[in-house]
Structures are given as structure tokens and as C-alpha cells.
Amino acid sequence: MSWELLLALLALCAPLLLVVQLVRFLRADGDLTLLWAEWQGRRPEWELTDMVVWVTGASSGIGEELAYQLSKLGVSLVLSARRVHELERVKRRCLENGILKGKDILVLPFDLTDRSAHEAATKAVVQEFGKIDILVNNGGRSQRSLCAETSLDVFKELMELNYLGTVSLTKCVLPHMIERKQGKIVTVNSLAGITSVPLSSGYCASKHALRGFLNALRTELVDYPGIIVSNICPGPVQSNIVKNALTEELTKTIENEGDQSYKMPTSRCVRLMLISMANDLKEVWIADQPFLFMAYLGQYAPTWAWWITSKLGKKRIENFKSGVDADCAYFSSSKKKAN
């Protein structure tokens, strides 16, 4: 084959390859460091075995799925949330489907907003298993209400739970990790901790606050390279987050949680979280499109992102008011989805 022909072929193939890569990028469900770690990095199956992992919010959604996937890796597991019977149910399923024995799982119920319980809970974990390798700050609640219609009590509750509850538990576990010079503090934040969406002003604020806290904490721990502070930012994921969301008043619940099936499967989100833990990633974004694309746009072209957010945000409020999930039907009629 002549050089001219080879060059001509290359010139033809290059745009094709570029298009293929672009399509792959547009279909990605994680940021580039996370996808690289998934492709080339350490496997959770090699890295996380024999660890003591404490998961808050383990009675439902992401925390529950995390318990199931961890129970297949041979860790010691601490399951926390408020409802003991739900935690016992999760424990039973972990024992049925995983490789753990009863002694490997501690059910430790407490309310994250009751900060006076955090020290005793931490001591109970250390007493049971002798150490804490990974704390997964996962417990939290979202919000579905317009700022102007929302009581200040709701904003306070979101900060108490999502922000101060996480800060307090992290502060209880930190001295133990500093003494051992190792450990992972993994916090389930949200893309709402990076970008902002309507109907969730209190939630976004609590998650933005968490990101600020975690980034500052990480810089304070530079002398302890064995302690990893990890900020996990998922987009929409299948769980009970909408059903359990706060509304205008503390006592008012969501009337219609809408169809959640378009969201990322919980198992995929949790798998990517485990990859991030195995590879000590500092911050990861986990989301299907167009949510991931919007996070990138917000980072690199904030003014364009704001223009699009204002259009999509209007649609989000419309969706919510017409009784479908706020995030669905961005590109089609909300009435059609409601039927």
C-alpha cells in the first residue's frame, strides 16, 4: 500500500474515530477519572475485603444496595439508620445472598440528627470490630418544594441531617482514623452539591455545604495520606429519595412520587461507588446523560449552563406541579408521562 493511500485512509478514519469517542463520552455515566478507574484501576473484590465498613442510611435505596454488594466482598459491616426492623431485614438479605456470617454484621440504629448519639455509636463499632476502615456517610433526605413556599424548619432539618449529621459523625470517627493513620471517609453527596436545581434549594445548600467541608477537611489531612476523603456525587438514582423527600412543611409528605424507573439503577451507582472506594478517588460524578453533561457544562461554561438550567428548571417545576417526577420528561410532554 502506498503512503498516499495510507494517509488518505487515516484522514478518512480519524473523524470516524472522533465521532465514536464522542458518542462513548456522551453515553458515559461517570466522570473520566472514575471511568478510567473502572477500566484500568483496582477491583473492589481485591481491595475492600477484610475491611470494617460502616454504612449510614442502610435501610433503603443506595445504602441498602451498598450493604448487599459489600456483603459479597467479605467485609465486616455496620448497618445504621433509624428503623431497626428495616435494618434487620437488610441484614437477613445480606446473610442470605452474601458470604458473611451473623457475627460479621452489626445493626446499629440511631437518628443522624441526634448528634448526642454519635460518640456512643462510634465506640460501639470500635468495641465490636476493633477498627473502622470505611465510614460511608450516606443517610440523608431530599426536598421537593419551592423556596418561597417552604418553612424555615425544613431548611433547618435539611442542614441538621445532610450537613451537620455528616460533619458530626465524621468528627467522631476522625480521631480513630488519625490514630491509625488510615481510613476512608466516603460521603454520598449529590450532583446537587455541584450544580443547583429548583424545588431543592435547602437540599442543594446542604449538599454544597458538605462539598466545602469535605474539600477543606481533605486539605487538613495532607500529613495523613492514608486517610482518604471521598465525595461521591450521584445524579438521579432509583431509590426512595423522592418518597422520603421533605416538602413545604416538616409534617407534609410527597403526594405522588412519580415514576422513578428512568433513573440510573441503584446497582450501577453502587458498583461505581465501590470502584471509587477501591481506587481512593477524591471526588466522583455518577450520572446518566443529560445530567452528567450538565455538570461538565456547569464546570467549564457556567453561563451557558445557567441558560440551559433556567429552561430545564422551568420544566422541572412544571413536571412537579403536574404530578410526575420532577426530573423526568425534560424533552417530552409531562402530560404524556403522567397518563
Ligand SMILES: NC(=O)c1ccc[n+]([C@@H]2O[C@H](COP(=O)([O-])OP(=O)(O)OC[C@H]3O[C@@H](n4cnc5c(N)ncnc54)[C@H](O)[C@@H]3O)[C@@H](O)[C@H]2O)c1
Ligand atoms: N437517589 C438519588 O437520586 C440520589 C442522588 C444524589 C444523592 N443521593 C444521596 O444518596 C443518599 C441516600 O439516599 P437514597 O437515594 O438511597 O434515598 P432513600 O430515601 O432510599 O434512603 C435514605 C436513607 O437515609 C436514612 N435516613 C433518613 N433520615 C435519617 C435520619 N434522620 N437518621 C438516620 N438515617 C436517616 C433512611 O432511613 C434511608 O436508609 C442521600 O444522602 C441522598 O442525598 C441520592
